[in-house]
Amino acid sequence: MELCGAHTRTILQCGIDEMLADNIQIVHGPGCVISITPLNIIDRAFAVAYEPDVTMCVFGDMLRVTGTRNDLLEAKASGADVRVVYDAATCVELAKEHPERKIVYFSVGSERLLPGCAASLLEAKQLGLKNYFVLSSQANMSTICSGVLQRHSGQIDAVLASGTSCSVVGFKDYETVSKQFNIPIIVSGVEPLEVLESLYKSIVQLENGRSVVENQCPGFVSRSGNSEQQSLINQAFRLMDFEWRRLGTIANSGFQLREELDGFNAWTAFHSEPKPAHESAMCISEEIMLGLKKPADCPAFGKHCTPHRPVGATMVSSDGTCALYHKFRTAQQDQEQEQKKDSSAVFS
Numbered sequence: 646m647e648l649c650g651a652h653t654r655t656i657l658q659c660g661i662d663e664m665l666a667d668n669i670q671i672v673h674g675p676g677c678v679i680s681i682t683p684l685n686i687i688d689r690a691f692a693v694a695y696e697p698d699v700t701m702c703v704f705g706d707m708l709r710v711t712g713t714r715n716d717l718l719e720a721k722a723s724g725a726d727v728r729v730v731y732d733a734a735t736c737v738e739l740a741k742e743h744p745e746r747k748i749v750y751f752s753v754g755s756e757r758l759l760p761g762c763a764a765s766l767l768e769a770k771q772l773g774l775k776n777y778f779v780l781s782s783q784a785n786m787s788t789i790c791s792g793v794l795q796r797h798s799g800q801i802d803a804v805l806a807s808g809t810s811c812s813v814v815g816f817k818d819y820e821t822v823s824k825q826f827n828i829p830i831i832v833s834g835v836e837p838l839e840v841l842e843s844l845y846k847s848i849v850q851l852e853n854g855r856s857v858v859e860n861q862c863p864g865f866v867s868r869s870g871n872s873e874q875q876s877l878i879n880q881a882f883r884l885m886d887f888e889w890r891r892l893g894t895i896a897n898s899g900f901q902l903r904e905e906l907d908g909f910n911a912w913t914a915f916h917s918e919p920k921p922a923h924e925s926a927m928c929i930s931e932e933i934m935l936g937l938k939k940p941a942d943c944p945a946f947g948k949h950c951t952p953h954r955p956v957g958a959t960m961v962s963s964d965g966t967c968a969l970y971h972k973f974r975t976a977q978q979d980q981e982q983e984q985k986k987d988s989s990a991v992f993s
């Protein structure tokens with residue numbers, strides 16, 4: 646099982662899963678953090694974007710993420726001030742330049758984004774800004790890995806973990822997970838050859854009866870990670886139990902702002918309460934994120950549920966498993982059908 650949406654993209658885009666021997670099956674885990682971000686958080690961002698004097702700042706990939714009814718691009722089109730930013734520091738600059746606006750940074754992701762977000766909060770505190778807020782949904786991937794494995798009864802033989810996340814926090818926490826579940830965990834880069842090498846490393850471990858954490862990308866990942874970035878994270882965030890979309894509550898799996906930064910917490914600063922969100926009964930994304938099913942097993946896939954009108958968690962993000970299957974496998978099938986048509990036209 647790969648845990649990271651970027652790995653899923655590489656595997657499907659290059660057809661790595663289809664090249665492997667029949668007795669090796671790749672299943673997809675929770676993937677992109679956007680996929681597991683609770684619907685009520687996305688709805689909350691939408692509601693906050695409409696509050697007076699608010700400027701909502703997001704990364705480009707969040708614009709088309711749909712909540713219960715709409716996405717932020719539609720909010721922007723209907724008059725809300727929604728802006729695409731490339732880092733959290735830009736939001737602090739906006740807050741300094743526009744004291745009359747309330748600048749909200751909607752931050753969704755894994756550990757990779759945390760140092761920048763933490764630095765922005767500490768700078769805002771130092772400057773005494775009163776108009777900068779963070780709406781945060783940030784994941785601690787090693788505990789999410791543990792939560793996913795707990796829901797299995799030993800069907801997962803090996804895990805690929807995200808090298809990008811581990812470049813910040815290191816991989817020592819995965820050592821506990823590997824021991825607990827007695828499985829190899831390979832910290833992997835996202836390039837095709839890196840993923841192939843990680844698969845190879847996991848198979849060699851399984852053939853030799855070993856279950857340890859191995860680092861496929863020592864060039865940018867170390868066991869203990871980046872201490873400077875971790876220091877920033879620890880000054881701004883603390884771990885908390887978090888309820889993830891379709892995965893339920895996992896202990897210590899999310900990062901929340903520390904109490905001393907409460908004034909910057911959009912959760913408490915804004916009181917817009919969206920209507921309670923309901924998941925579609927036809928969606929099987931929970932089984933997909935646990936690696937128990939694939940998108941093609943869902944009757945809604947490509948019919949009622951598409952990247953343009955997503956029904957469930959794994960279709961909302963462009964790196965969600967259903968969205969990636971829709972992009973690569975549907976396109977591939979279309980191409981194969983076209984080729985068949987062409988060849989039958991030649992023979993007729």
Ligand code: SF4
Binds near residue numbers: 928930951958
């Ligand atoms: S195709 Fe849509 S409805 Fe089906 S599992 Fe995926 S996200 Fe859910």
